[in-house]
Amino acid sequence: MEWCQSIPKVELHAHLNGSIRDSTLLELARDLGETGVLVFSDFEHVILKSDRSLVEVFKLFDLIHMVTTDHTTISRITREVIEDFASENVVYIELRTTPKKNKLIGMSKRSYMEAVVEGLKSINSVDVAFMPHDVDTHSPLNSLSIDNNCNVTPRKRIYVRLLLSIDRRETTEDAMETVKLALELKDVGVVGIDLSGNPIVGEWTTFWPALQFAKENGLAITLHCGEVPNPKEIQAMLDFWPQRIGHACFFEGDNWEKLKHLNIPVEICLTSNIRTNSISSLDVHHFADLYKVNHPLVICTDDSGVFSTSVSKEYSLAASAFGLGKKEIFQLARDAIEFIFADNEIKKILNQVFDSYVTNLA
Ligand code: 6MZ
Secondary structure: OHHHHHOOEEEEEEEHHHOOOHHHHHHHHHHHHHOOOOOHHHHHHHHHOOOOOHHHHHHHHHHHHHHOOOHHHHHHHHHHHHHHHHHOOEEEEEEEEOOOOEHHHOEOHHHHHHHHHHHHHOOOOOEEEOOOOHHHHOOOOOEEEEOOOOOEEEEOEEEEEEEEEEEOOOOHHHHHHHHHHHHHOHHHOEEEEEEEOOOOOOOHHHHHHHHHHHHHOOOEEEEEEOOOOOHHHHHHHHHHOOOEEEEOOOOOHHHHHHHHHHOOOEEEOHHHHHHOOOOOOHHHOOHHHHHHOOOOEEEOOEOOOOOOOOHHHHHHHHHHHHOOOHHHHHHHHHHHHHHOOOOHHHHHHHHHHHHHHHHHHO
8 A cells, every 4th residue: 555655656546525624624614614505413413424436425415516616615625635646746737627607606507617716726735736737847756845844855846737617517508618628628637528427417419519529629628437227328428439438337248349449548446426325345357357358448536535545545446456466556657658548748747757756766
């Protein structure tokens, strides 16, 4: 686990509101409890529960969203989530979040995203490079920081890109609004679109026009795909040919073969799949089959807060469950660079980061 923490890592499937620290959630809920908006003890009970079905997870998200409604909180959780990933040596993250509207507090999808960007700008404990032009101005490797006692320590650097999520509860118009916003926010590091939300809600045909529009306009797409058994939808999603998919738990027959044939990278979220009972145990997890045939894979957290996990824990779990050694784990972490949505310049930088880790060990 310690070793998994020490290596550089790439996180490509992390939902902002699923990655909040428990301590922050409880603090926010306590504040709202005091104003009578919610009953704190009910909230505390749900937050600290460790095993949840997929249905319960989505009820929990509704609760989380109740306490993270305002702009200031969105900026705060963005800051904390990025600090947490950077602290375990995640060197590149694509953080995804669903832009939300709330007329009561004057929040639009755009102002929600501006709050996310404010959160990124407010981080000073680590170097955060999220604007596309940051690439030219930063050296790829850790910089140095000097404290009041003149101690020099390397400062961690994390490259951040954003994915805007379409929630499966949304209409075609809502989805289109998110895609247009993503196009407008490319200059602050938005690189793609995610389709997520409760997999038993909504129809693929509702989201297709917006996703197609996104694709035509150069945004990369990742879809939550096969989180529940729905072969028709899985087939339609594969026909759409997204750049990546998340989960892929309930693939069978032709769809499974097609996934392999198309070589679409899969974002694997081990703890999430087990905790939501999508997969009964790691012994039967599809990671093993895909890994065996060299299918492109990336290990991710999904919701590090909700599932009490971290990227390091997920790698450590993969190592023990599938018998992978340090060499294989390091390669797995490094291979993820190929599947990021940011441009080749960033890929080059990330390769240097991994190279320098190896050089420093030698
Ligand atoms: C599908 C998920 C998810 O967008 O408010 N989300 N969607 N499957 C999952 N696996 C368990 N985990 C999270 O983050 C929370 C939202 O992300 C999606 C859900 O829509 C959830 O409401 P944001 O930052």
